[in-house]
Amino acid sequence: MGHRQAWREKKCPHRRKRRGMRVFLRPSLLLMLLEGEAHGYNLYDQLPTYGFNCDRLDSSLVYRHLRDMEDLGLIESHWDEDSMGPRRRVYRILPAGIQCLADWMDELGDIRDQVADLLRVYQLQIREVEGPGPEKGDG
Amino acid sequence: MGHRQAWREKKCPHRRKRRGMRVFLRPSLLLMLLEGEAHGYNLYDQLPTYGFNCDRLDSSLVYRHLRDMEDLGLIESHWDEDSMGPRRRVYRILPAGIQCLADWMDELGDIRDQVADLLRVYQLQIREVEGPGPEKGDG
DNA sequence: CTATACTATTGACAAAATGCATATAGTTGA
DNA sequence: TCAACTATATGCATTTTGTCAATAGTATAG
DSSP states (O other): OGGGGHHHHSOOTTOSSOOOGGGGHHHHHHHHHHHOOEEHHHHHHHGGGGTOOGGGOOHHHHHHHHHHHHHTTSEEEEEEOSSSSSOEEEEEEOHHHHHHHHHHHHHHHHHHHHHHHHHHHHHHHHHHHHOSSSOOSOO | OGGGOOTTTSOOTTOOSOOGGGGGHHHHHHHHHHHOOEEHHHHHHHGGGGTOOGGGOOHHHHHHHHHHHHHTTSEEEEEEOSSSSSOEEEEEEOHHHHHHHHHHHHHHHHHHHHHHHHHHHHHHHHHHHHOSSSOOSOO
C-alpha cells in the first residue's frame, strides 16, 4: 500500500515526477477494449502487461480517460448490476473508437521510428564522447 | 513527407491539440548538445531532423526546457557576444547531463519496446475484429 | 455489530506542462 | 522609418496530471 510514493525518495533531480508513458495510456485502454468489454478496475489491473508501472499510476487516471473517451464517442458504458461488490461500469469500444485506435497506432508507428532514431544517434555519439578506446574505468 | 500535418483541418475530435512528442523534447535537446555546443534557436531549427514537427512546437518551449535543464545542472550556458545579430545564449552539456541522457535513453529503449508490443497486439487483434477472411459480409 | 481490507468509481483541488501572444533587441534590406 | 528575420524571454490561459478523499458494496476477523 505504501508503494505509491517510493520514487520520491530516490534522488533523481532530473526526473521530477516521471511523466511519459501517459501518451500510451489511451491507446492501451482502447486496445484492451478491442479485445473485449471490461470495467475500469479490470483495465487498471491489466496495465502492467502493457508495459505500465502501476506504482506510478493512480487508478483515477484510468477512470478519467475512460470517461473522456466516452464523451468523445469512442467507447460506451453500462452498469453491470449482476456482479458482486460495488457496481461496475463496463465499457465497450465503438466504431469511432476503432477508427481512432487505428489513427493512434499510425502515430505510434511514427513515434517508434523517432525513438529508434534517437537511440541510434545516441549510440553513435556516446562513443565519440567517451573516447574511441575500449578502456573504461572498472565497469 | 507531409503525411503528418493538416491536423488542424481534419476534424479529429479525439485529437484535441497536442501529441506526446514533447516527452522526447528534452532527450533530443540533450542529444544535440552532446554533438556540440549550440544556442536555442539553432536547436529549435534542428528539431525537424529529430522527427519533430515545428509547426506544432513553439520555440518558447525550447527556451523554457533549456533554462529548466540548466537549473537542474544538466547543461550550462554563456552569452556569445561575438556573433552578429541579437545575443545568443550558447549551451553546453555537463557531466550530469550526459548521465541524465544515458538514463533517458535507457527509458527510451523501454518505450520503444512498449510501443512495439502495442503495435504487435493491435495487428493481431484488428484481424479478429475485422474478420479473419477478406470475404465476409456479416458475422 | 464493528473494524478492517479489498474491490470499484468519482470528484475536488493543486501542480505541472503547454499554447499562444507579446515584449525586447540587433541586423539587413527597401 | 518600416518590415522581416534572428534570438531570447515572460505572462496568462488552458490542458493534463498528481494526489487525496469521499462513497459504497462485500467479505473476514474479532
